[in-house]
Amino acid sequence: MKPYKDIAHLFDDLGIRHGASLSFHHHLRNGDAVQNLVLDEVKRRNLKALDLYPSAVFPVHTTLLSLLKAGHIKRLTTNYLNGPVADYFATHGTPDMLRMQSHGGRARAIIEGDNAIDVAFIAAPAVDREGNATGLEGPAACGSLGYAMEDVKHASTVVLITDTLVDRLDGAQIIGADVDHVLLVNSIGDATGILSGTLSLTRDPIGVKIARTAMRLLDALDVVNDGFSFQSGAGGISLRVVDMLHEKMKRDHIRASFFSGGITAYHVTMLESGLVETLYDVQCFDLEAVASLKRNANHIAISADRYANPRNDARVIATLDCVILGATEIDTDFNVNVTTDSHNTIIGGSGGHSDTAEDAGLSIIVTPLIKGRIPVIKDRVTTITTPGSTIDVLITERGVAVNPARSDIQTRLDKAGFSTTSITDLMRTAHALCGVPATTARQVNPVGFVESRHGKRLDTLYTKE
Amino acid sequence: MKTIVVGSLESSDCLITLQPADKTTIDIESVVYDAYGKRIRHVIERVLSAHQLTRVHVRCQDKGALDYAIEARLETAIKRHKEVNHGA
Numbered sequence: 001m002k003p004y005k006d007i008a009h010l011f012d013d014l015g016i017r018h019g020a021s022l023s024f025h026h027h028l029r030n031g032d033a034v035q036n037l038v039l040d041e042v043k044r045r046n047l048k049a050l051d052l053y054p055s056a057v058f059p060v061h062t063t064l065l066s067l068l069k070a071g072h073i074k075r076l077t078t079n080y081l082n083g084p085v086a087d088y089f090a091t092h093g094t095p096d097m098l099r100m101q102s103h104g105g106r107a108r109a110i111i112e113g114d115n116a117i118d119v120a121f122i123a124a125p126a127v128d129r130e131g132n133a134t135g136l137e138g139p140a141a142c143g144s145l146g147y148a149m150e151d152v153k154h155a156s157t158v159v160l161i162t163d164t165l166v167d168r169l170d171g172a173q174i175i176g177a178d179v180d181h182v183l184l185v186n187s188i189g190d191a192t193g194i195l196s197g198t199l200s201l202t203r204d205p206i207g208v209k210i211a212r213t214a215m216r217l218l219d220a221l222d223v224v225n226d227g228f229s230f231q232s233g234a235g236g237i238s239l240r241v242v243d244m245l246h247e248k249m250k251r252d253h254i255r256a257s258f259f260s261g262g263i264t265a266y267h268v269t270m271l272e273s274g275l276v277e278t279l280y281d282v283q284c285f286d287l288e289a290v291a292s293l294k295r296n297a298n299h300i301a302i303s304a305d306r307y308a309n310p311r312n313d314a315r316v317i318a319t320l321d322c323v324i325l326g327a328t329e330i331d332t333d334f335n336v337n338v339t340t341d342s343h344n345t346i347i348g349g350s351g352g353h354s355d356t357a358e359d360a361g362l363s364i365i366v367t368p369l370i371k372g373r374i375p376v377i378k379d380r381v382t383t384i385t386t387p388g389s390t391i392d393v394l395i396t397e398r399g400v401a402v403n404p405a406r407s408d409i410q411t412r413l414d415k416a417g418f419s420t421t422s423i424t425d426l427m428r429t430a431h432a433l434c435g436v437p438a439t440t441a442r443q444v445n446p447v448g449f450v451e452s453r454h455g456k457r458l459d460t461l462y463t464k465e
Numbered sequence: 466m467k468t469i470v471v472g473s474l475e476s477s478d479c480l481i482t483l484q485p486a487d488k489t490t491i492d493i494e495s496v497v498y499d500a501y502g503k504r505i506r507h508v509i510e511r512v513l514s515a516h517q518l519t520r521v522h523v524r525c526q527d528k529g530a531l532d533y534a535i536e537a538r539l540e541t542a543i544k545r546h547k548e549v550n551h552g553a
Contacts (some may be wrong), residue, residue: 371529372477373477373497373501374500374529433531435532437500438499
């Protein structure tokens, strides 16, 4: 496969026109250079009415912002977005312009043809002569390419964009047979930019208290046993739970079957000390995870389909015992919002939140009851990211509430002498401390919607107040 | 007449600046102004009136402090104001 060196020639040959649907993955996160590089060419050609499918959008994606401002984007479908592009939608969006999916939902939608992609532009850290590619080699090695795998299989045209051509690759993640073209560029980005989240254990006493309570709850429900499986978000409290889990497993000689999702150095340490059999890695959250994927045979890169597609019976999270997740808001029906704040500002999105909450045997939300005076529990969340019917337990520093739909969990906690309260009482406790907040954002002008992993409209996004 | 500054701009705290003035004025800047601005004003007015203080300018830069924290910061500011500006 002779690589292109000029993106203009590639666009000429592909005949990319107005209205094209283009996709990108976000494994380089805020270090990604590929989306800007491609959209710069789109901009030079003055292409309009574009239908874009980046798996996530970060502040680095400035060309997308200028295309939005110029009115050249018809619709954006993504799983997560923050920064200036998110702010643009929340201030200037028009109805149905933004469609937010989950990681598993995006995989489902691509496979079922619901997300119909003309050209997938895949940032590929290293590519060989046959068009095989890996995320493990090259200066911008980002590890797992999980979120790109359905694009590679189902887009009409697949273009790998790389800065590293090698003769031969063993154990490629993408096989050349699925690839149409290769574009060679100077740099696909900066892998250190994958550390764009806040990936450290919380030291905040409130956070530590919540993590300890989570551990007591896991004990009361007898979750941590040989062969159990576990996933957590990458928030500070979740990672503190991972750290406490590590201590417990070491002390009690317990070995987990697998950890899944976004993988960090904390998970790698547990793999390498034999506390967990397998890491199923859809996305590396730090460079230690990238290095581990390369050296550990039982650290396995998986596609978003295998991770979380609700139509794939063999998905990893179908057998997940427990997931620990965060919340920006939660309401008295246990609906969780991690997409917007209470002013309709878009601050993120589901990612795997709604996928894992639905599939895991036990889904736990960990959050401080109050964040900067604002009570986290609302009568109704600003935006539903994850339906309350899929959330089992809420843990705060001032008490634990079990979803009334999970009377089995409530009974087991009662028997174990683990004290709980109701989510309404927790909200009242917060109001007693903070006062009842005066306003909630008005929801008047729609700019998009949240789609469930099954493809149904879950909630509407509105301009910010 | 000296300006008194009490508190901090850390999350969940507030910075109170108290200055002698011809009449009472209150400026509030808060990260939770929409939700709690009125309540913060009410707390400040209540503390000022309990001390029968009528000729001060109060500036409250709030980072999400709870009522009792705002009250405590303001109490301290008033105590210092009385010591410094009126002799203890």
